[in-house]
Amino acid sequence: MVEEVFKNLVDQFSDPFTCLRELVQNAMDAGTENVEVRTRYLSDPGGVCLEIRDFGEGMSRDIIDGKLTRLFSSDKENDLTKIGKFGIGFVSVFSLRPELVTVDTGREGEYWRIAFDGGTDFQLFKLHAPLEGTSVKLFKLLPYEELQEFERRCHETVSRWCRHSHVQISFNDQSINRPLEVDSCCQVSVQEGLGTFNVGLTTDSPSRFGLYNTGLTLTEGEQEKLTGITFKILSNHLEHTLTRDAVIVDENYHKVMNRLNEIIHGPLFDKTCEQLLGGAELREKTAAVAAPYLVEISEKLTSAQKKRPMLKGLFDHLVSWADLAQTAKEENHFFVTEQESDLARRAAREGIPVFGFSRTSQTAALLSSVFEVPVVSLERNLAVSRPVPRPPGLKKIESHIRWLLREARILVRAVVPVEYPDSVAMNPSQPCTFALGPDRLVRRFRRGFWATKYLLPQQLLLDIDHPLIRKALSRAETPGGARLAAYVICKAALLNDGLDPAVESRLLKTLLERS
Incomplete structure (x- = not known):
């Protein structure tokens, strides 16, 4: 019965290399500040040694007997600071079909080695030399010509699942940590009790998103529901399912998603306006990605947001969303010019925004797309x-x-x-x-x-x-x-x-x- 349950747990991991994610997760839950993942080739008998080393609190004899060697056992159930709540992370190491797995660990002045023969059978040895944290070593027979591919898969897996970790993680002495950023020239980062929200503008459809807990990837993919938005959320309130292939949709999940929507309709709009008011280069970069987003949120803008300046006119006049909407309605055009002429001043005095960018600029394309009116030459369309x-x-x-x-x-x-x-x-x-x-x-x-x-x-x-x-x-x-x-x-x-x-x-x- 135990062997059957063990086999089912091992077989649930469609990609055997995801065991690295599980072991890094366990190391982080142990309170380590850095995790080292290494590979070493053993010419005799011809195989690879894969080690995951942490410097956390380690395990005592009671934990080894009551947690590590028992399936489905975990003491993390109600701790939001720890992501592994199912007690099956360590079992994943056997999905690589190793010949031998050893765990060296210790706590309270006692140090132990647990040796697994590739299945449920194990032996426990007492170590005399002190050890900080825990070291998990996997020994697997492997032809030397397959070593490079094995290392590539290991590096790819650790990078994919752990690159945003809040602890330092290295693979063969090279850091894999990357900042939690989205690929966008216009983005905001909001850090609060509910988590860290990085939200930006994009023209991609569908657009990229990612959800993370303690920096470990819960899910990444593409979405179309939030038009013009790419985002990454790091939150201890998000959890994965037992099979690790989805995020649990519960009350906490909805709280996080509701906060994401508030950021999209608040701080991100402010950031967009701020960058559109910036220099020509920043304005153009922002305008190039802002249209889908602004079209999507236009009906939900508050009166205060509509009065917020978002562009500069030719004479540094601040032009708000409300000004643009009124001009589009009354004039059916937006006007641009290359010179500060009397005609431009006359239009500005009569409340008609005149802009100094080109008709072929990204900003002109943005105005046409959002307000559905053409951008035309001032001199060719207005006259005194x-x-x-x-x-x-x-x-x-x-x-x-x-x-x-x-x-x-x-x-x-x-x-x-x-x-x-x-x-x-x-x-x-x-x-x-x-x-x-x-x-x-x-x-x-x-x-x-x-x-x-x-x-x-x-x-x-x-x-x-x-x-x-x-x-x-x-x-x-x-x-x-x-x-x-x-x-x-x-x-x-x-x-x-x-x-x-x-x-x-x-x-x-x-x-x-x-x-």
């Missing part, structure tokens, strides 16, 4: 109009233009010729713009602007440098050309909003009736 002298042709057709627009349900107080001195390569498809008046900040891209933004009668601004306007005004001075010129200008103005066929029919009818 400046009135110019009225051409003779406009005097002949202004009344026609206002009459026709009235048929389109648009009240126009005046038709004003203007130029846009700060504009660059304006869109030639928009020769006319409705505005409250000249010397105003004009959104050259906006459609339906007069029906949605302002309710008061407006002015129709004609871009005097636009080829269509110049041609129409020239035609207006020819015999019989006034009506056609007025119609062309009205249609051009209405095309900014899409011209309904019924509206066009009314324009033509009115034009014919006045001819």
Whole structure:
């Protein structure tokens, strides 16, 4: 019966080298400050000696008789500082099918060697030389040509399961300890009673995660539930299942996961904003990974978080999430420029954020992704109009233009010729713009602007440098050309909003009736 139970315990370890994880875990539970794992080849009889050495409290005769040599026996059940609670860790050493296993240990002035023959049979010997801690040695027959692969597997196993340990662990005198960090340019580390939480941003989907107890790996893998997040959690409140292949989902597990969510929606957001406010290089690195995360948490931001500055405008104006959301809603664009022009200052004074990064930058891509509006050139889309002298042709057709627009349900107080001195390569498809008046900040891209933004009668601004306007005004001075010129200008103005066929029919009818 004992042999059958022993065999089942040994066979549960699908990877026999995971015995190293179990032995390192036992060493840590014994209170050691460092663990040494070594391999040594024995030419006679031709095999390897694998040793796991710790400098912890060691074992007394009572512990040897009552714990080590009895299956399923452990005194760690209610101690959160010790991860091995099932009493089967030592049994795992036999999964490597060794010919001999020895355990040298001692406590209270007595020192012992327990020798296992590769199974449940063992002998106990008293040692006369003092020994600090415990040394477990495994002897296994192995051809020399297989030694390198054996050592590789040992190193790989110890590194995978023990690299974040809080004690020093070495393999053949080389440290395998690594900091508990996530692969992210934007991350936070929160240390508290519940554990250590390292949480960062990533664009990977699925993303990497890891759960650890006393630095030993409980589980690592990929997850998709927390979009844009990679994390590692070190907590004594997390435990593995009996078979070591999963984490126990209990009340403590849910406490840890709830705290993780609080960190994602709190400190990590603060860190993201802090880095986006940093220098250009840091801002770009952060922007490159922040979009999935910010999209995911956008609906859960508090009012205080929405008011937190997260970007700098062109003139070092601090721009919050709320500012960005309002700009996206009202302007349907974000604006960037390469120079601190009067136009940029005018936009900033009117509460429109203007940024100094490129349209092709990672930060521009972030804004477009999160707020779903394009990032465009300031000079190509905003302009301050400046009135110019009225051409003779406009005097002949202004009344026609206002009459026709009235048929389109648009009240126009005046038709004003203007130029846009700060504009660059304006869109030639928009020769006319409705505005409250000249010397105003004009959104050259906006459609339906007069029906949605302002309710008061407006002015129709004609871009005097636009080829269509110049041609129409020239035609207006020819015999019989006034009506056609007025119609062309009205249609051009209405095309900014899409011209309904019924509206066009009314324009033509009115034009014919006045001819």
